[in-house]
Amino acid sequence: MDEIRTILKNSMEEVFGSFEGANVYFAPGRVNLIGEHIDYNGGHVFPCALTIGTYAAVRKNGTGTMRLYSANFPQNGIGSFAINALDERQKRWTDYPKGVLWALSRHGFTLPADGGLDVVYYGNIPNGSGLSSSASIEVLTAKYLSDLFGFDLDGVYVARLCKESENLFNGVNCGIMDQFAIAMGAKDKAIFLDTATLDYTYVPFVLSNAKIVIACSNKKRGLADSEYNKRRGECEAALAALNTVRPLKALCDLTPEQFEEISGVLTDPVLLKRARHAVTENDRTLRAVEALNAGDLTQFGELMKASHDSLRYDFEVTGPELDALYDAACAVDGVIGSRMTGAGFGGCTVSLVREDAVDTFVQSVGEAYRKAIGYDASFYVVSVGDGPQNI
Numbered sequence: 001m002d003e004i005r006t007i008l009k010n011s012m013e014e015v016f017g018s019f020e021g022a023n024v025y026f027a028p029g030r031v032n033l034i035g036e037h038i039d040y041n042g043g044h045v046f047p048c049a050l051t052i053g054t055y056a057a058v059r060k061n062g063t064g065t066m067r068l069y070s071a072n073f074p075q076n077g078i079g080s081f082a083i084n085a086l087d088e089r090q091k092r093w094t095d096y097p098k099g100v101l102w103a104l105s106r107h108g109f110t111l112p113a114d115g116g117l118d119v120v121y122y123g124n125i126p127n128g129s130g131l132s133s134s135a136s137i138e139v140l141t142a143k144y145l146s147d148l149f150g151f152d153l154d155g156v157y158v159a160r161l162c163k164e165s166e167n168l169f170n171g172v173n174c175g176i177m178d179q180f181a182i183a184m185g186a187k188d189k190a191i192f193l194d195t196a197t198l199d200y201t202y203v204p205f206v207l208s209n210a211k212i213v214i215a216c217s218n219k220k221r222g223l224a225d226s227e228y229n230k231r232r233g234e235c236e237a238a239l240a241a242l243n244t245v246r247p248l249k250a251l252c253d254l255t256p257e258q259f260e261e262i263s264g265v266l267t268d269p270v271l272l273k274r275a276r277h278a279v280t281e282n283d284r285t286l287r288a289v290e291a292l293n294a295g296d297l298t299q300f301g302e303l304m305k306a307s308h309d310s311l312r313y314d315f316e317v318t319g320p321e322l323d324a325l326y327d328a329a330c331a332v333d334g335v336i337g338s339r340m341t342g343a344g345f346g347g348c349t350v351s352l353v354r355e356d357a358v359d360t361f362v363q364s365v366g367e368a369y370r371k372a373i374g375y376d377a378s379f380y381v382v383s384v385g386d387g388p389q390n391i
């Protein structure tokens with residue numbers, strides 16, 4: 001932490017003249033353990049917040065302008081905008097914080113005319129890795145604004161608001177999982193969230209003799225947004241077809257058995273596969289949480305692998321890079337479970353690895369990946385941490 005505080009302090013002094021009176025905030029990144037691509041199908045998800053994330057040093061500047069700087073991308077310089085002119089996107093990373101201000105103002109939370117801030121952001125989430133760096137920036141922004149201007153927003157409200165800013169301001173049609181996992185994160189706990197109702201419970205996620213290892217494919221996720229929206233569209237089309245034989249609010253309202261009974265109506269094989277993934281993934285998530293509560297980590301790991309297979313063959317969001325990481329992981333003795341995590345099409349896998357097998361894992365998955373894909377993957381042993389905070 002001292003190192004990060006130094007980065008923030010130095011940047012703040014260099015770019016905005018002084019660190020005097022600055023407040024430092026943190027919001028985590030997240031990893032989803034199981035329940036993928038079902039937060040927009042009314043399903044259950046099981047993510048957790050990480051101890052890595054995004055930091056911000058924040059200070060009121062007494063003007064009507066927000067001035068934002070990223071210590072990760074100094075070449076981009078300062079991004080600024082007036083706090084009373086929030087409608088336009090600027091097509092740069094500052095659209096994430098700006099979107100939060102925009103969403104806040106839609107909800108009646110406005111800043112005073114001289115409420116401008118100087119902010120330095122710094123993140124230690126690997127770039128574009130699928131560990132939700134954008135949701136982390138959003139929740140971080142909502143947190144410091146709420147604190148500094150007395151909005152007193154609770155975590156669930158922050159999650160909804162940040163999702164709204166991502167959907168409506170930034171045009172990314174995501175579900176609520178990422179923002180919820182980050183805004184509601186708790187140390188050593190995973191969040192069992194019903195995305196249809198936002199009911200949630202915290203489930204202890206403390207592994208004795210095992211570690212959570214993230215393997216990052218380092219693949220640029222060029223098509224991610226358009227493919228993501230395409231999957232959403234396919235799920236909606238499948239739901240509409242199923243609705244002709246049984247009234248349903250969402251695909252995940254069906255058990256696998258109920259789905260089998262009516263799936264004949266899905267004559268398009270692609271829609272059949274997409275819907276089958278959603279229904280079975282929801283079921284796997286319910287069973288995984290049950291297994292964990294019963295202390296059966298082996299079963300939890302098997303369900304993670306089944307989740308990857310379903311995302312690979314039915315939902316088709318893995319691709320050669322994530323499959324190479326997954327296949328290599330499954331071949332390592334001591335791997336309890338492994339799967340892609342997040343939207344897919346690049347990004348990361350998450351694996352539960354016996355402590356004494358972590359070094360072998362990194363070495364042998366790393367070698368296999370380089371051989372199959374031609375460049376290196378990166379590995380991170382991560383811990384489950386708390387939600388946003390003033391530090």
Ligand code: GLA
Pocket residue numbers: 035036037038039040174175176177178342343344
């Ligand atoms: C992205 C989205 C989430 C969720 C996942 C897939 O991370 O932001 O809402 O849909 O993909 O599970």
